[in-house]
Amino acid sequence: MSQSTAGTSSEQPAVHDSSRRLVAVLSVSAVVAWSLALLLATTLRVEGPVHTFALIVHILAMVLAFGAIMLVDWHGFLWLLGRRELSETIRLDGAATPLIWIGIAAMLTTGAFLNPDLGNPLTVVKLVAVLVLILNGIMLLPLMRRLVVMPPTTSFAGLTVGHRIHMLTCLAISQVSWWAAIIIGFVNAEF
Template identity: 65%
Template sequence: MSYVPVSRRTLRRRRESERSTRRLVAGLSFAAAVVWLLSVGASTVIRVGAPAYTFAVVLHVMSLVVAFGAIILVDWHGFLWLLGRRSLSEIIRLDGAATPLIWGGLAGMLVTGAFLSPHLTSPMTDLKLAAVLVLSLNGIMLIPLMRRLAHLPPGTRFGALTTGQRIHMMACLAISQACWWTAIVVGFINAES
């Protein structure tokens, strides 16, 4: 490792950036938990008729398709980067383009979920709702890593990341996929019963 002199001003900016990122992550995590609680709470009091329920289901599934489709695309390109078949700059660019789709779809699912009258006494429903909360928080926990990756040279390979960064990325990927698939499978099982 080579020594690269860094000014105190640069070090101060980095520390301030890290602090602002931590504040952002904490604020977004709190907001995600509150929105999730509001959605679950609203679902206990909102009752709609058959046409509105059907409309809510259609919008819920469309939101799922948008969010999960974007997740699959980003994760697939991330996997290709891991294999050396994509550049880091492509991944960062794709992530930036997909992020509004992911969060917009997730917001759509939370809003429409309030109209679906979930069976909150069912352990399967509780599992699905917990998976949705965890995947939201997991996405927020990726923000610091993605910000660090955006500052790396465009051709940086996965193997050049620190061990902590690689573990962080792989853990977030595994949690994301586990939570999305859990929520989807449980949602369809609950729809059949």
């Protein structure tokens, strides 16, 4: 066995443990942030220019985060089809990730100032979809850590079955959650 293989196998449990801890800490933090935004939304009644400003920033943040998500997902889909290399997808993901999380943080913050109607079941579904999409993004972190250390030309078929299922499941959850939150948000705004 080569020295690099031995070093990799002995380091993997440590990387796996650190990924687990990171996911746990970020997941708890996300639930706390989401809950605080919800608590703030239930105690505030905002109108006039503050409400309008919050709505504008909320929509811009949604465009920022969702636009970056769509670009990463599309590029990942092209990699899945063999039309892009893993290294390209990883690089794009690294550039887009801060935009995604900045957009999500801004949506959580401004959403507290939009007077959500928590008596409306659609609003509750939207809020849950937002929490799910945040947690889903966090659940992708361990897989992305594994992909970063793979050879740059690794294909989707070259991943383990578990990695492929993890990736496709997270992709599906992401798209369903984002589209549900966006569509419900616009439906609620109209009615």
